[in-house]
Amino acid sequence: MKLYSHPLSGNSHKVRLMLSMLRIEHEEIVVDLLKGEHKTPSFLAMNPLGQVPVLVDGEETLRDSQAILVYLARKYGGEAWLPSDPAGMARVVQWLSFAANEVHHGPFLARLHFLLGVQLDLGLAQDRSRAALDILDAHLARRAWLELDRPTIADLAVFPYVGLVREGKVMLDDYRNILAWIERIHTLPGYVAMPGL
Structure with missing residues (x-):
């Protein structure tokens, strides 16, 4: 699993928190926003919006911190973090x-x-x-x-x-x-x- 993020991004931090609280091993890749790395063709291929965070989990590539939280909670967190009722x-x-x-x-x-x-x-x-x-x-x-x-x-x-x-x-x-x-x-x-x- 890979998390593309920036250390000053609160949206990245939401995902970082969830990964840590679920004890999910992952590689964190810092995207240098000031150097425009979020606007490179390789990054835009993952997220056409050019925003962090992006989570890559096997074949799944997800953007948007709220969507990533839902994904992690349902896939790895059971009922605790997001109930199904x-x-x-x-x-x-x-x-x-x-x-x-x-x-x-x-x-x-x-x-x-x-x-x-x-x-x-x-x-x-x-x-x-x-x-x-x-x-x-x-x-x-x-x-x-x-x-x-x-x-x-x-x-x-x-x-x-x-x-x-x-x-x-x-x-x-x-x-x-x-x-x-x-x-x-x-x-x-x-x-x-x-x-x-």
Whole structure:
């Protein structure tokens, strides 16, 4: 198994966490985004979007961190990380959508502005960050994990960019429930760190 990633990519980190927590041996291949390695013909043949992460597992080549989490959870994680019952699965998947939408348009973009100097409406990204954090903090006021009273891929999908939100100049100090959830994630067996987390 091979993971094409970048050390500062929160989306890559989601997959790195899942692989570590499932104890799956793999080779990690760093894609140098600043040198444009994600735009080379060989990389674009794996992912025409030119984005990390990409997972290669035998004959399977998968892009998109949420899709890779689903694949790993169903193939290697049994019921623990992604249940097969319709209601449980839906509860988990709704947070994958939250990660791909609210978290992407808030914490991800605000961080991208400061990390790479990407020009965007920073005020809007920071406002969306706070709106997403409000929803997440209120949800976590009543539970330890996002769904099903245990860690699932929902937690891994949402965690990295929420944990990195300070790099987008949005503070977490007032979000006590989120801070406690982040600490619980840090204590999970197989947790691995990344710069900023």
